[in-house]
Amino acid sequence: MCGIVGGVAERSITNILIEGLKRLEYRGYDSAGVALVDQCQILRERRVGKVANLEQAVNESNIQGSLGIAHTRWATHGKPTENNAHPHISDTVAVVHNGIIENYQELKDDLEALGYVFTSQTDTEVVAHLIHDALKSTPDLLKAVTQIVPQLKGAYALGIVHTDHPNELIAVREGSPLVIGVGIGENFISSDQLALLPVTNRFIYLEEGDIVRLTRESIEIFVDDQLIDRPVKELDATVSNASKGEYKHYMLKEIYEQPEAIQQTISQALNGNALRDDFLQHAEVDFKNIQQVQIIACGTSYHAGMIAKYWFEQLIDLPCQVEIASEFRYRSPVIVGNTLYVCISQSGETADTLAALRDTQKRAKAKSLNITTMTICNVATSSMVRETNHHLLTLAGPEIGVASTKAFTTQLAALMLLILKIGQIKQTMPVEKIAEITAELWHIPKVILDTLQNDKEILRLSDLFKEKQHCLFLGRGTQFPIALEGALKLKEISYIHAEGYAAGELKHGPLALVDHDMPVVILAPQDDMLDKLKSNMEEVQARGGELFVFADENSGIKNKDRQHVVNVPTISSLLAPIVYSIPVQLLSYHVAVLRGTDVDQPRNLAKSVTVE
Ligand code: HGA
Numbered sequence: 001m002c003g004i005v006g007g008v009a010e011r012s013i014t015n016i017l018i019e020g021l022k023r024l025e026y027r028g029y030d031s032a033g034v035a036l037v038d039q040c041q042i043l044r045e046r047r048v049g050k051v052a053n054l055e056q057a058v059n060e061s062n063i064q065g066s067l068g069i070a071h072t073r074w075a076t077h078g079k080p081t082e083n084n085a086h087p088h089i090s091d092t093v094a095v096v097h098n099g100i101i102e103n104y105q106e107l108k109d110d111l112e113a114l115g116y117v118f119t120s121q122t123d124t125e126v127v128a129h130l131i132h133d134a135l136k137s138t139p140d141l142l143k144a145v146t147q148i149v150p151q152l153k154g155a156y157a158l159g160i161v162h163t164d165h166p167n168e169l170i171a172v173r174e175g176s177p178l179v180i181g182v183g184i185g186e187n188f189i190s191s192d193q194l195a196l197l198p199v200t201n202r203f204i205y206l207e208e209g210d211i212v213r214l215t216r217e218s219i220e221i222f223v224d225d226q227l228i229d230r231p232v233k234e235l236d237a238t239v240s241n242a243s244k245g246e247y248k249h250y251m252l253k254e255i256y257e258q259p260e261a262i263q264q265t266i267s268q269a270l271n272g273n274a275l276r277d278d279f280l281q282h283a284e285v286d287f288k289n290i291q292q293v294q295i296i297a298c299g300t301s302y303h304a305g306m307i308a309k310y311w312f313e314q315l316i317d318l319p320c321q322v323e324i325a326s327e328f329r330y331r332s333p334v335i336v337g338n339t340l341y342v343c344i345s346q347s348g349e350t351a352d353t354l355a356a357l358r359d360t361q362k363r364a365k366a367k368s369l370n371i372t373t374m375t376i377c378n379v380a381t382s383s384m385v386r387e388t389n390h391h392l393l394t395l396a397g398p399e400i401g402v403a404s405t406k407a408f409t410t411q412l413a414a415l416m417l418l419i420l421k422i423g424q425i426k427q428t429m430p431v432e433k434i435a436e437i438t439a440e441l442w443h444i445p446k447v448i449l450d451t452l453q454n455d456k457e458i459l460r461l462s463d464l465f466k467e468k469q470h471c472l473f474l475g476r477g478t479q480f481p482i483a484l485e486g487a488l489k490l491k492e493i494s495y496i497h498a499e500g501y502a503a504g505e506l507k508h509g510p511l512a513l514v515d516h517d518m519p520v521v522i523l524a525p526q527d528d529m530l531d532k533l534k535s536n537m538e539e540v541q542a543r544g545g546e547l548f549v550f551a552d553e554n555s556g557i558k559n560k561d562r563q564h565v566v567n568v569p570t571i572s573s574l575l576a577p578i579v580y581s582i583p584v585q586l587l588s589y590h591v592a593v594l595r596g597t598d599v600d601q602p603r604n605l606a607k608s609v610t611v612e
Helices: 014-023 051-061 104-112 123-133 141-151 250-256 258-267 281-289 299-314 351-366 383-387 407-423 431-452 457-463 480-492 503-506 530-542 577-593
Strands: 003-010 029-040 039-050 069-075 088-090 091-099 154-162 169-174 179-182 188-192 203-204 210-214 219-223 226-228 292-295 320-324 339-345 370-378 390-393 471-474 497-502 518-524 544-552 564-568
Touching: 003 014, 003 154, 003 169, 014 029, 014 051, 014 069, 014 188, 029 051, 029 091, 029 154, 029 457, 039 051, 051 497, 069 154, 088 123, 088 250, 091 123, 091 179, 091 203, 091 431, 091 564, 104 123, 123 141, 123 169, 123 457, 141 154, 141 169, 141 210, 141 320, 169 188, 169 518, 179 226, 179 480, 188 210, 188 281, 188 407, 210 390, 226 530, 258 431, 299 339, 299 407, 299 480, 339 407, 351 370, 351 383, 370 407, 383 390, 390 407, 390 497, 407 431, 407 577, 431 577, 457 564, 457 577, 471 480, 471 503, 471 530, 480 518, 480 577, 497 503, 503 530, 518 530, 518 577, 530 544, 544 577
Parallel strands: 292 320, 292 339, 339 370, 370 390, 471 497, 471 518, 518 544, 544 564
Antiparallel strands: 003 069, 003 188, 029 039, 029 069, 088 091, 091 154, 154 169, 169 210, 179 188, 179 203, 210 219, 219 226
């Protein structure tokens, strides 16, 4: 997964940039590059593969400069080649970019009409040319960048340098992380503070929409052209890769990391709006033969599996069962040949899931049945990865908070990628449908980002939960597992008793619980069942219940007495469960903080459940 490092100093920063890239290697990447400005020239080296390859090239060419940008790339648009590696140059301008420019094709067409020649297949190159073009009407680099940013759709962090501005580094944050490292007579940027720890422990955490001009002596941050102040935070020298950074808790940090985490997870499988040829290539023969799917998981991962069941059956007509591992392993399940057994686990070490996997393999062997096993998890070196035929990693980065957040939403993204792959191989999903869903997947990080804008509103509503003893979550279709997940989150970190129900089950029991005191949380995306869900809301209100509704902005559901509505950006009903995970996570988080619990390490719970 890609990373940015950049700096402006008195001394040469070549080695600082290379060291910074090495410290970002844990994120995963396919190529790396660096550009330095020296005597009105851009000196650039790029290499496919490891940062060590780049380092060797830089040592050989001995490029030096006191202003520069560097990058590790995980290709999203265009193959991992040297030409596609960043930085990208337009004559006098060099750019590094994390993220995706969704409208790059139309920008590219316009720029080509103006005579710009593209040397890469990336979406990023348009940014370099756009800035170059804007500089024809102003000599001010910051102004040129500010002028072109509104044209860019998508999620991005940018680092920009220019040959005629040897003491100026411009940075932009919109949907991909970026932090400023504050030095003495020198300043830096990076997508992760970890990269800059050798040069500083003082950081400014940028916010969405920030545009920054760094010089050796100054840091100016602009929002809507207005200069603003952001605090400088000092980090403990012992800070590690898994630091909380600017956040009060790991859980909150991890909630906010979801746009990036999902982008990384889908980037490994997608090239533009198609699946990469090498994505799960070795599984193709096995996938061709499978007749059904059995998902085995625990806790939050089980909820991800429940959603995947809807997707498998609806999208590619493949029967899918989901079961809690601790039940599956002890109930003598019938193992059926030509079945794909999918284990889902954040750590890849969850004891019950691992035991269920081993048991399944033993039973299949005893009966000489041909089955395929697969792991979806966040740890490449885990036991499950080693012991299954195939695996698909969620590239969420370390998840420290016990309550799973980014591991869950990246599991959902990974499961959708798996379904696309199986649909492609078994020819049960048309190419156009694959393209439609991949386009939607690329859009998800931005929608999550917009959904996170509701944080303050959810904090305000959380106050109404803090004295409660019980809570009900309701949803239909793929929102039913989100209701279960919301209830699980709330109970595990706030210790409020919570239940998740399929809204259609309301009359079959839980309606008896509804009274003045019990909040009822409703998940209401724009889908075929919205009207039925609205009837369920009426049933709750008629019994004096108080509703907290996370609703599609076009659902027509409005605030009224004892009905509090948080608008969620419109998203296809297919991918809505990924997006609706965000408000339930934020709600649980804020309620727990207000109740003063140990959010990251709730009582009695552990992160990686390696015991039964
Ligand atoms: N879209 C750019 C940057 C890739 C990225 O952010 N990867 O995680 C590219 O494909 O070069």
